Amino acid sequence: MFKFFQTIKTIKKLREINPDKRWLKNQRLYFARMAQAEEPGASAKWIFLKSKLVISLTAILIVLSLGGGAINSAKAALPSDVLFPVKLFTEKIQGLLIIGNENKIDFTLKLAEKRLEEIEQRIEKNNGESPNNKDITAEAIRLAKNNLEKAGTLMAQTVDSKNNGEKNLKQIERVFEKLEKVAERKNQLAKKLTAENPDLTATFNSLDLASIKIEEEINTKINVTGQGEDAAKIIKNQAKKSMERAENKIRNIGRKLLNTDLDQNGENEKSEKEQEETLKKLEKLANKLEKSAEKMESAAENLKNAKKEFNSGKFNEAIRKANEGFKDSAEAE
Numbered sequence: 577m578f579k580f581f582q583t584i585k586t587i588k589k590l591r592e593i594n595p596d597k598r599w600l601k602n603q604r605l606y607f608a609r610m611a612q613a614e615e616p617g618a619s620a621k622w623i624f625l626k627s628k629l630v631i632s633l634t635a636i637l638i639v640l641s642l643g644g645g646a647i648n649s650a651k652a653a654l655p656s657d658v659l660f661p662v663k664l665f666t667e668k669i670q671g672l673l674i675i676g677n678e679n680k681i682d683f684t685l686k687l688a689e690k691r692l693e694e695i696e697q698r699i700e701k702n703n704g705e706s707p708n709n710k711d712i713t714a715e716a717i718r719l720a721k722n723n724l725e726k727a728g729t730l731m732a733q734t735v736d737s738k739n740n741g742e743k744n745l746k747q748i749e750r751v752f753e754k755l756e757k758v759a760e761r762k763n764q765l766a767k768k769l770t771a772e773n774p775d776l777t778a779t780f781n782s783l784d785l786a787s788i789k790i791e792e793e794i795n796t797k798i799n800v801t802g803q804g805e806d807a808a809k810i811i812k813n814q815a816k817k818s819m820e821r822a823e824n825k826i827r828n829i830g831r832k833l834l835n836t837d838l839d840q841n842g843e844n845e846k847s848e849k850e851q852e853e854t855l856k857k858l859e860k861l862a863n864k865l866e867k868s869a870e871k872m873e874s875a876a877e878n879l880k881n882a883k884k885e886f887n888s889g890k891f892n893e894a895i896r897k898a899n900e901g902f903k904d905s906a907e908a909e
Contacts, residue, residue, distance in 0.1 A: 654698050655716045664719075677734045678747050684727040685754040691720035692761040699768065710773045717779045724758070724786035727751075731793040745806050748794050752814070755787050759821075781906040784821070788899050791818070795892060808891070815882075815891040818898035822879050825905045829872060832909070871908035875901040 650662035667687060674680050695716050731751070766780045791814060798807050878901030886894035 654694050654701070656698075656712045677730045681727050681730045681734075681747075681751060682754070684723045684730065685751065685758065688720040688723035688727070689754065689758050689761060691716050691723065692758065692765060695765055696761070710769075710776060713769060713773075714776060714779050717776070717783060720758070721782050721786050724783065724790060728786065728790040728793055731790055731797065734797065742806075744797060745810065748797060748810060751790065751794060752810070755790060758783070759787065777909055778906075781909065784825075784902065785906065788902065791895070791899070795895060799892070811891040811895070815886050815894040815898070818895045818902070819879065819882050819886065822875070822882070822898045822901040822905065825902055825909075826872065826875050826879060829868075829905050829909050868908040871904045875904035875908065877901075878904060 650659040650666060653659040653663045671680065671683060674683055695713055698712070762780060762783050766777075770777050770780065794814075795811070798811060878897045882894045882897035882901060885891075885897055
């Protein structure tokens with residue numbers, strides 16, 4: 577403890593020391609010359625290459641310090657395992673070394689699916705039972721959502737050009753395939769886990785909302801690329817899937833609302849105080865149900881309009897309405 581206080585005193589003394597003015601002047605001149613020495617137009621590129629080189633070297637040094645055995649063991653690590661943070665760290669390093677937004681988007685979507693796959697593996701390891709701690713599952717889903725959000729940001733940053741229409745459409749199809757895989761895994765997990773842990777419902781919904789954000793960016797990309805036959809086919813398929821997703825969500829929540837237990841049997845056996853508390857709880861539940869019903873009404877209206885737009889061939893508008901319906905129903909849930 578004495579050494580700690582001595583260190584604090586020393587730091588305070590060091591703050592009072594000012595550098596020599598002549599030395600500061602020389603350093604300013606030195607950095608000014610260095611800045612002028614860069615070729616016009618090449619400085620930004622050179623700085624980028626240097627930063628990439630620094631990151632690469634740093635990554636290599638860190639990986640070497642961890643040791644090959646630890647890295648290999650970490651590859652199979654699952655959420656809550658000791659080496660799982662090492663796995664996440666090595667993935668982060670991999671992401672830093674990937675060049676090009678298209679490749680980065682593919683990588684981040686692959687990581688989103690991997691996080692969900694790890695929950696499935698954890699369930700298998702627990703002999704079919706869900707992870708003991710629901711926070712472990714929630715954290716894994718949060719990481720998957722972060723990857724989806726990152727993919728959406730990268731998609732927004734991708735430069736579009738009508739001259740690269742075919743290339744853009746191939747990338748879009750690839751992104752949709754990966755999003756579909758994520759959705760399939762999410763749906764399977766949600767069926768298994770939300771029955772036991774209803775609190776996870778909102779967490780799973782966040783994955784769908786992040787996917788919708790990517791789809792919105794894709795729509796923008798398609799519209800910039802051009803409305804060829806292939807592009808129209810992709811938009812039409814997307815509209816179908818958006819409506820299916822909204823319809824399934826609305827149907828599931830409708831069932832939940834109908835099955836809400838408002839039965840007051842046995843009230844006569846309770847004391848007056850207990851009955852009063854129960855009535856307060858029921859009143860709160862009734863208010864929530866009323867708000868949910870309003871949201872569900874809005875969701876159903878949006879879905880109805882989405883189907884009208886789809887039948888009229890206005891697929892972009894159908895997607896927008898269907899997604900609004902999904903968002904309303906997610907809020908109701």
